[in-house]
Amino acid sequence: MTTLALQPAAGATLNRWHDMVAAKDLSQLPTLLSEQAAFRSPAVFKPYRGAPVVSLILNTVLQVFKEFEYHRQFATADGLSAVLEFTAKVEDKEIHGIDMIRFNEAGQIVDFEVMIRPMSALQALAAEMGARLAAFMPAK
């Protein structure tokens, strides 16, 4: 898969991300993240911060999504941000979504933001994520 006009280090990280997702194995994800990486959930405004929690959330999302597939890829002119369009299902609800990822000059992921539509799918995802992460996450 093309890495577009991303800077080489960011492109290499994105390629490794795609490999991990394809293998359904995010165990090495922390090696791609900045220590202070932020995850911005489609459901809650306040970001979650720190490589361990970002890794936990993304591992859980990948388990919740069924029939997950990436489509178009977009990049900024500075080569340090990408948008990955995806489709998936949550509890038989079809989802359109995007991962919006910002990299630092070293190629580490510093910001991982997810948006999905429609609202019914977002509600189903939020409920499922909340149930799985209740033991780990602070109350909203």
Added chain:
Amino acid sequence: MTTLALQPAAGATLNRWHDMVAAKDLSQLPTLLSEQAAFRSPAVFKPYRGAPVVSLILNTVLQVFKEFEYHRQFATADGLSAVLEFTAKVEDKEIHGIDMIRFNEAGQIVDFEVMIRPMSALQALAAEMGARLAAFMPAK
């Protein structure tokens, strides 16, 4: 604002879109749309189709959003799709969102998809849009 690596006709359309949004005047928007343009709402899965209804919806969204501002711009390698990151407020709720726009070779907008987060802002936007468009739109 840079038009990134978009094809020239698509880039020209995107520049005109930015001018219209900056002027808060979308009266000429239909000239940028394919007759069969689709609008994909952040709230509802089924797309709305046709230049008149897409124009009506985008006019209404622009009225509902306060403090609307674009940030990063992303493009696909084929130069026919763009993602525009934005922030706005709806009823004092902060919104992060994206417009994901697909152009045809003639530079017309054929698909305009919007995603926003977090869920509370999406619910507020959906309620406000529903109230304003109730007279025009089919029931969900």
